[in-house]
Amino acid sequence: MQAEELRIAAHPRSGWEAVDLGFAMARAWWRPIWGAWFLIVIPIAAALIVGLRGHPWWTLFILWWLRPVAGRIVLHVLGRALFSDPPSPVATLRALPEIFRNGVLASLTVARFSPTRCYALPILQLEGLQGDARRERTRILTRAELGPAASLHSICAHLNGALILALLVFTLWLAPEALAEQVFLLFQNWFDGDTTAGGLLVAFLYLIGTSVVEPFLIAGGFGLYVNRRMWLEGWDVEIALRRLTRRYEQRAPSRFVENARRDVGATLLLLTLFTSTPARAEPVCVPDDPSSAGACSGEVLAGEEFGRWEDVDRWMLREFEWDMDWDWPEWKFGDRFGAIVAGIAEVLLWVALAVGLILLVARVIRDPPWEDASGDPVSPITLFGLDLDPKALPADVIGAAREAFASGDATRAISLLYRGALVLLIERRELEIPASATEGDCARIVRTTSDMLLVDDFGALNDAWILSRYARAPIGAETFKDLCQRWAPRLLEPAS
Numbered sequence: 416m417q418a419e420e421l422r423i424a425a426h427p428r429s430g431w432e433a434v435d436l437g438f439a440m441a442r443a444w445w446r447p448i449w450g451a452w453f454l455i456v457i458p459i460a461a462a463l464i465v466g467l468r469g470h471p472w473w474t475l476f477i478l479w480w481l482r483p484v485a486g487r488i489v490l491h492v493l494g495r496a497l498f499s500d501p502p503s504p505v506a507t508l509r510a511l512p513e514i515f516r517n518g519v520l521a522s523l524t525v526a527r528f529s530p531t532r533c534y535a536l537p538i539l540q541l542e543g544l545q546g547d548a549r550r551e552r553t554r555i556l557t558r559a560e561l562g563p564a565a566s567l568h569s570i571c572a573h574l575n576g577a578l579i580l581a582l583l584v585f586t587l588w589l590a591p592e593a594l595a596e597q598v599f600l601l602f603q604n605w606f607d608g609d610t611t612a613g614g615l616l617v618a619f620l621y622l623i624g625t626s627v628v629e630p631f632l633i634a635g636g637f638g639l640y641v642n643r644r645m646w647l648e649g650w651d652v653e654i655a656l657r658r659l660t661r662r663y664e665q666r667a668p669s670r671f672v673e674n675a676r677r678d679v680g681a682t683l684l685l686l687t688l689f690t691s692t693p694a695r696a697e698p699v700c701v702p703d704d705p706s707s708a709g710a711c712s713g714e715v716l717a718g719e720e721f722g723r724w725e726d727v728d729r730w731m732l733r734e735f736e737w738d739m740d741w742d743w744p745e746w747k748f749g750d751r752f753g754a755i756v757a758g759i760a761e762v763l764l765w766v767a768l769a770v771g772l773i774l775l776v777a778r779v780i781r782d783p784p785w786e787d788a789s790g791d792p793v794s795p796i797t798l799f800g801l802d803l804d805p806k807a808l809p810a811d812v813i814g815a816a817r818e819a820f821a822s823g824d825a826t827r828a829i830s831l832l833y834r835g836a837l838v839l840l841i842e843r844r845e846l847e848i849p850a851s852a853t854e855g856d857c858a859r860i861v862r863t864t865s866d867m868l869l870v871d872d873f874g875a876l877n878d879a880w881i882l883s884r885y886a887r888a889p890i891g892a893e894t895f896k897d898l899c900q901r902w903a904p905r906l907l908e909p910a911s
Contacts, residue, residue: 422497425651428642430563437638441489441631444496448489448630450504455511456485457626464618471614475621482625483522483532486633487514487540493637494541517543525777528770531557531564533636555851556643564639571632579624586620647851656885801830805838812906813899825889832898833880835906836873844869854881872901 428436441448460478467474488507491514495502502510518526518539526532526539535553538544544552557564645651809815812835820828837857840846846860854877861873876898882888890898 421650421654422499423641425645425654427646427651430560430639430642433560433638433642434563434567434635435638436642437493437634437636438631440493440496440638441634444492444501447492447496447501447503447507448634449626451488451492451502451507452485452626452630454504455488455508457622460485460622461619464615464622468615471617474614474618478618478621478625480523480527482629483527483536484515484519485625486533486536486629487519487522489630489633490536490540490637493634494537497641514540517545518549525773528773530568531561531636533568533632534560534564534639535636536633537637537640551850555647556640558851559646560639560643564636567632567635567639571628571635575624575628578627579620582620582623583617586616647853649853653885657887660887801834801837803834803838803841805842808835808838813903817899820892820895825895826883828895829876829880829883829890829898832902832906833876836876836902839905840873869905872905876902 423436423440463477464474467477491507491510492501507514521539522532522536526535529535534557538549538553538556542549542552808831812831816828816831819825819831837848840857840861841848844864846864848857848860852860858874858877862870864870879890879894879898883890
């Protein structure tokens with residue numbers, strides 16, 4: 416993954432701006448998204464509906480339960496389109512083994528009941544982490560923007576329900592008057608499985624509503640995920656530094672001199688015109704002076720009493736007469752419709768209760784309250800891509816860094832010094848550096864100590880590391896020698 420290949424504007428956004436970014440990506444790449452959806456999801460769902468005809472409740476439950484699996488199709492297209500051209504529906508079909516390789520079981524069990532499942536789905540599917548590493552990664556990325564993620568689920572759930580009910584009512588309205596009673600009986604009896612046609616009709620209406628809303632839900636969660644990584648990994652800073660480096664390398668000296676001469680000439684010409692052209696005085700209103708009547712009238716017209724435009728919208732009751740003679744049977748539509756809504760609400764309440772119990776049990780199993788939560792904080796093993804395992808460092812960090820610098824690999828030499836300094840700060844100086852910290856966060860944490868000499872030395876090493884890694888600007892020999900002299904006494908001191 417190269418940050419420079421991003422197909423979107425790389426800058427940190429707020430939570431709701433990130434959700435809107437996801438919706439914009441869904442609209443921009445709607446052809447490959449819904450093309451893959453209709454090629455893969457719709458045929459499988461239609462076969463499931465037909466195969467379970469006569470069991471309407473099981474059909475709806477299974478369709479609802481498998482929504483995270485269907486959302487993986489959308490996420491695959493978005494993940495590829497973010498850095499390159501979006502895959503075609505046929506290419507997405509061929510990539511099904513890769514799509515369902517990671518985290519499918521977690522998506523259908525514990526993560527299925529999470530109110531932020533669309534936010535964490537890219538971690539399960541795209542990053543391919545397992546076990547503790549995946550849980551730690553999920554904790555870091557979902558530490559912020561939980562409110563927009565949960566609200567996104569709630570909004571999409573309400574939109575999905577409203578769309579399904581609208582389709583039900585719209586179907587009733589489209590039914591011919593002679594068949595209105597028979598069509599309504601389909602919906603009336605589908606709860607008990609008495610009519611196969613009613614169960615099929617409701618299931619297909621649910622599938623249509625899900626096909627409209629689910630891609631936007633996944634896209635909104637993906638926008639939150641991408642935005643969170645921009646905040647933590649500084650994609651916008653990396654892209655800007657790379658572009659500046661490329662422009663600096665490609666700019667020829669002769670072209671620079673030519674542009675400088677042209678800019679100086681244009682500046683001198685503008686200064687000459689500006690100094691030689693007399694400034695035009697603005698007219699001033701003088702009372703009882705006829706020559707300033709124009710200025711006085713302009714001041715009067717600029718007042719609040721003149722030139723006000725006001726748009727007023729009012730809702731007026733439209734007078735019309737009902738010219739419809741509905742010959743309904745003995746049962747009333749409102750009573751039956753209310754019973755259907757009440758039944759759906761009761762099912763949703765029982766599902767919410769079951770979800771709450773499952774989440775409570777999962778939380779107790781993961782963090783038992785009877786265990787002592789106190790203890791030393793766990794040191795991060797990796798920090799912005801650097802391996803901070805003390806065993807991975809050479810015994811003589813200064814000597815290894817000098818050898819790497821002598822061989823021409825200045826970036827590796829600075830990396831060894833920087834890793835050694837971070838391990839020293841965490842292991843020996845007992846500074847708490849979270850796994851989500853950046854180089855700037857590390858510098859701020861070091862500045863909280865009372866050792867001002869350590870603050871100055873780490874600041875110099877931190878600046879050299881940022882220039883070497885992100886700006887691709889190797890440091891000079893004198894700077895490297897000075898850094899080695901500063902850190903040699905600390906990195907060679909025995910561990911306490």
